[in-house]
Amino acid sequence: MSAVAGSLEDVPNLTPGPDERPKVLEFFAGIGLARLGLEAAGFEVSWANDYEPAKFEMYKKQFENADKHNYVVGDIHSVSVDQLPKNATVAWASSPCTDLSLAGSRGGLQSGESMAFWHFVKLLAELEEDRPRIAVLENVVGLASSHGGDDLTAAIKAFNSLGYSVDVLTIDARRFVPQSRPRLFVVASLETPLSADEKPNELRPAFLQSFFADPSLRTHRAALPAPPPIMTTGLSDTVEQMGDDDSRWWDGERVNKFETSLSTIQLDRVNKLKSAGEFTYRTAYRRTRNGVATWEVRPDDISGCLRTARGGSSKQAVVRLGLGDIKVRWMTPLEYARLMGAGDFDLSAARTNQALFAFGDAVAVPVVRWLSENYLRPLAGRPTTSDHSREVVHDG
Structure with missing residues (x-):
């Protein structure tokens, strides 16, 4: 497949059959909270990776098929394209936020652990004709302001270079659980959604609009339903x-x-x-x-x-x-789990600090599920188009 932005003629038709669950590659998987949300929405995680053995121990305890499940423990830079299944529809990456968070170094995507994003992009590039139709980058909202917006611009351009059009939105876990946890989602698609939502709204607030207006970027804004309202109470019902x-x-x-x-x-x-x-x-x-x-x-x-x-x-x-x-x-660890929408997570073998670290470094389950049900699954279920309808729509 050509890596030239906008060239989609060689994308194979990978639309799952009616009884087949679209496959997901789960990068930076941690303890598998993204997997819980994705699989609740009808996806199947077929491969995962994280560099921390302690997180894999919790993952393995939670998912009965973890031993058979292809989970590679190690630095993403040691992962080669030959290790990746070739039939995935989605590549999900909750990449390190250490250098992007307001509480971190703010070194950006070219600094420290956050540089791992670039190897994720490298692996997508090397997949060539087996490249997933959808790629999702989840990170802190600070990615949008890191280096004056240059880091997010660079990430969008990296996806563009692989043939993806990109959407950017922010969702606060507080819409689903009583925890203030805003996160940024970069949704890259080899095909632009048919419907568009071009006005600023609660999913794409004003601070994101400059990226859609940048003519050097290929972007889209998929029409999505309004998310649940922000919760104002609920902690007292969540405590252990x-x-x-x-x-x-x-x-x-x-x-x-x-x-x-x-x-x-x-x-x-x-x-x-x-x-x-x-x-x-x-x-x-x-x-x-x-x-x-x-x-x-x-x-x-x-x-x-x-x-x-x-x-x-x-x-x-x-x-x-x-x-x-x-x-x-x-x-407590149980309260952390509940506030991440994973109250049933198996904590029986986890040490307290191990669990607190793992949940604090994860993505909230109901946010992933909502995004997957309302955005990723409909996009994954679309037949690949042909002829003139493959033309990429430029936004901005």
């Missing part, structure tokens, strides 16, 4: 219930230090909730302000964004308030 004598609750001295570190505004918020006639729950982060460790409690019944648990500042505490009392503890 435990007795007052559970050892995971902090002792009185530690709770006192927690309260002492709060600002006046924060303490007033906590005291009002503490005096209420029923229990409510909040999450809290530890911050460093002017060199002093302080705690900040969220004002709403929503979790902050789960992160990889590398230290105290990245871990969230759960605060129970009401009936004149306050209790504090670290968030």
Whole structure:
């Protein structure tokens, strides 16, 4: 297949039969949360890769066929095109965000772990006529602003060079679970969707419009249904219930230090909730302000964004308030799983920090499912076109 942008004449008809589940290559698979969402939408993950053995141990425990399932443990740079199945419809990549996140180095796609994206593109290029019809890059929203937008532009051009037209949208997991977790999705397709949605909306806000307007990029905007509204409550229904004598609750001295570190505004918020006639729950982060460790409690019944648990500042505490009392503890692996839409995930063999790290470094299951059901599956089910209808539509 030609790698020239817009040349699609040699794309084989890979439309799955009515009883066949479209196959997916799952790059940067972690513990398989993208797989859970994709397979709930009717796809089948036929190959996966991640470099962390601890994540594979959790993956293997969750998926009964993991031993037979082709999961390559190792750096993506060690993966060769010969290892990839040749009948995949989708290539999914939740690539490292370390150098793109506002909490990271902001070195961009040419820096550190985030450079792994380029080997993903290299493998797609080497697949040639076996290239999946759809490729998805999932990452933090910071990718759109990294290096003034140059990194996302470079990613779109990389997909364009392989014959893909590209859509860009953002979805917050808070539309499905009580966790604030906005993420960016770059959907690359060898065929442009028939319907278009050209106005800015909640999926493609104003800060993404410059990419669609750039005449050097081949883009499209598929018409999609409105996603569920942003959740404003739900954390209290998600927390793991435990007795007052559970050892995971902090002792009185530690709770006192927690309260002492709060600002006046924060303490007033906590005291009002503490005096209420029923229990409510909040999450809290530890911050460093002017060199002093302080705690900040969220004002709403929503979790902050789960992160990889590398230290105290990245871990969230759960605060129970009401009936004149306050209790504090670290968030549990089960709560992490529930807030990622994977409450049934098998945690029986996972160490606490192992689970917190793995879930904090993943994509929320219901977001993947919604995108797959409303975008990827209809696109995968379209017969490949022929003759003049193969012409790529340029947006911008």
